[in-house]
Amino acid sequence: MKSWAVGIASLMLASPATALTVDLSSDSSIKDTASTIAYGLLKYYHGNTTGGIPGLLPGPYYWWEAGAMFGHLIDYWYYTGDSTYNDITLQAMMHQINAPDGDFLPRNQSNAMGNDDQGFWGMTGWRGAQAVFNEYVVRWNEENGLCGGGLRWQVYSTLSGYDYKNSIANGCFFNIAARLARFTKNETYAEWATKIYEWESGFGLIDKDTYAVYDGKYIFENNKTCGNLNPVQYSYNTAIWLTGSAAMYDLTKKDSWQTHINGLMNYTQSMFISQEGGHLWEPPCEQTSKGCDQNQVSFKGYMIRSLAYTAKTAPWTADTIAKILAQAAKDAVASCIGPADAKYMGPDGTACGFTWLKGATYDGLAGVGPQMNALAAVFYNLQKDTKPPATSDDRGTSKGDPNAGSHMAQPMSEPRAIVTADRAGAAIVTLLITAGILSGSWFLMTDLFD
Numbered sequence: 150m151k152s153w154a155v156g157i158a159s160l161m162l163a164s165p166a167t168a169l170t171v172d173l174s175s176d177s178s179i180k181d182t183a184s185t186i187a188y189g190l191l192k193y194y195h196g197n198t199t200g201g202i203p204g205l206l207p208g209p210y211y212w213w214e215a216g217a218m219f220g221h222l223i224d225y226w227y228y229t230g231d232s233t234y235n236d237i238t239l240q241a242m243m244h245q246i247n248a249p250d251g252d253f254l255p256r257n258q259s260n261a262m263g264n265d266d267q268g269f270w271g272m273t274g275w276r277g278a279q280a281v282f283n284e285y286v287v288r289w290n291e292e293n294g295l296c297g298g299g300l301r302w303q304v305y306s307t308l309s310g311y312d313y314k315n316s317i318a319n320g321c322f323f324n325i326a327a328r329l330a331r332f333t334k335n336e337t338y339a340e341w342a343t344k345i346y347e348w349e350s351g352f353g354l355i356d357k358d359t360y361a362v363y364d365g366k367y368i369f370e371n372n373k374t375c376g377n378l379n380p381v382q383y384s385y386n387t388a389i390w391l392t393g394s395a396a397m398y399d400l401t402k403k404d405s406w407q408t409h410i411n412g413l414m415n416y417t418q419s420m421f422i423s424q425e426g427g428h429l430w431e432p433p434c435e436q437t438s439k440g441c442d443q444n445q446v447s448f449k450g451y452m453i454r455s456l457a458y459t460a461k462t463a464p465w466t467a468d469t470i471a472k473i474l475a476q477a478a479k480d481a482v483a484s485c486i487g488p489a490d491a492k493y494m495g496p497d498g499t500a501c502g503f504t505w506l507k508g509a510t511y512d513g514l515a516g517v518g519p520q521m522n523a524l525a526a527v528f529y530n531l532q533k534d535t536k537p538p539a540t541s542d543d544r545g546t547s548k549g550d551p552n553a554g555s556h557m558a559q560p561m562s563e564p565r566a567i568v569t570a571d572r573a574g575a576a577i578v579t580l581l582i583t584a585g586i587l588s589g590s591w592f593l594m595t596d597l598f599d
């Protein structure tokens with residue numbers, strides 16, 4: 150056992166050796182730093198090793214978080230051009246999409262399958278997005294008294310949380326509908342996106358004046374009532390509604406979506422950016438030391454992804470967002486000074502902490518979430534040379550399969566959809582073809598969630 154003196158000495162010695170820095174005026178500096186953080190992140194992943202299961206992170210990380218990680222990695226490739234992780238990303242998605250249904254609903258995860266869990270994978274692989282969309286439509290629950298619409302949190306009635314209609318599950322549906330609408334121009338998706346937003350806002354889950362996004366509402370089956378609001382506010386809830394609104398604005402150019410974006414942006418700035426220092430944070434749990442759980446410590450990375458997407462699709466937000474992203478990069482890098490130890494297998498002195506509220510400090514909370522947040526905070530600063538996500542008439546050639554999904558009896562169709570993108574796209578296409586199991590629709594890998 151180490152004495153405390155040795156422990157402290159090794160901590161102090163470890164940090165300066167490889168301390169990360171980032172110069173935001175230099176693309177190569179951003180890419181180098183992001184690459185080091187990504188390297189540390191992938192040390193948590195063993196799904197590509199012998200005996201590993203592609204797409205799964207080891208405990209305590211849930212299945213959905215791995216989906217979120219691959220979402221970040223696809224954007225990492227799109228923004229930086231670094232294709233190092235494309236092969237393991239494809240391998241993971243192919244494995245988890247769970248042929249023949251192609252719907253990211255693997256049986257192994259039945260003991261904890263939320264609509265949001267499925268959504269985080271669906272948003273990562275657009276091949277699965279239409280299938281997930283079709284299943285959401287079937288699950289949309291208009292039973293009288295039970296809040297007249299909306300998805301329940303959980304997919305299966307035996308799971309706890311089946312009696313909860315929440316902003317993240319419905320936000321996944323909204324986001325997938327909006328992104329499919331933007332990509333395909335199919336009216337059905339746009340109509341659903343509007344309907345889901347109206348439901349969310351009509352039931353007070355998004356406050357019409359302040360644009361606060363509340364977590365959810367309980368429903369009571371026994372007396373068929375729509376119960377109390379759970380008013381807690383997490384950044385990923387706001388993020389997912391912001392992204393979908395940005396997609397809908399880009400598609401329709403309607404004032405109503407512009408207003409929603411402005412409202413959600415205002416709310417983001419007042420709620421999730423600290424008044425002192427302008428740091429992104431997670432107010433419900435970050436106030437108390439180590440108050441955020443394994444899931445919650447990853448949320449602000451999705452907020453960053455959402456802001457980057459919004460800047461690209463609702464251009465009047467770009468200047469405000471550039472400042473937020475720049476501050477986030479500085480904050481994140483300043484926290485990435487933790488040692489290589491049992492919690493972090495990357496280079497010594499580069500483990501990223503969770504909180505960014507306290508300047509250049511490492512709070513000891515190394516893990517997948519904080520490492521993902523830092524990765525996102527750095528590479529999304531490559532905004533200016535990155536094109537907006539593709540659509541079917543702008544760089545996208547994927548045809549998709551509107552009938553995908555397990556409630557349809559038919560098997561997935563023959564290979565026919567191929568992904569293109571103007572940057573490093575050829576590598577992905579080659580990988581997809583090499584994989585040889587293309588079916589249904591790979592929507593542009595680059596048109597991602599967020």
Ligand SMILES: *[C@@H]1O[C@H](CO)[C@@H](O)[C@H](O)[C@H]1NC(C)=O
Binds near residue numbers: 191197198237
């Ligand atoms: C798994 O992927 C990581 C990250 O790309 C890589 O470093 C490692 O060599 C891969 N392992 C195997 C067995 O392919």
Ligand SMILES: *[C@@H]1O[C@H](CO)[C@@H](O)[C@H](O)[C@H]1NC(C)=O
Binds near residue numbers: 202244245247255257
């Ligand atoms: C489900 O679990 C089995 C047994 O561990 C494993 O072989 C398989 O790859 C898993 N499937 C998925 C989609 O993760």
Ligand SMILES: *[C@@H]1O[C@H](CO)[C@@H](O)[C@H](O)[C@H]1NC(C)=O
Binds near residue numbers: 369
């Ligand atoms: C319905 O049932 C729930 C749970 O038993 C209870 O908390 C709630 O007060 C009831 N509502 C009405 C209107 O009776």
Ligand SMILES: *[C@@H]1O[C@H](CO)[C@@H](O)[C@H](O)[C@H]1NC(C)=O
Binds near residue numbers: 358409411413415
């Ligand atoms: C957002 O904030 C600006 C500046 O305070 C304000 O003018 C605008 O009305 C707000 N927009 C919404 C939709 O709340």
Ligand SMILES: *[C@@H]1O[C@H](CO)[C@@H](O)[C@H](O)[C@H]1NC(C)=O
Binds near residue numbers: 338
């Ligand atoms: C639009 O999407 C809906 C819902 O998936 C589908 O039924 C319909 O066939 C699609 N229309 C076209 C023209 O692809």
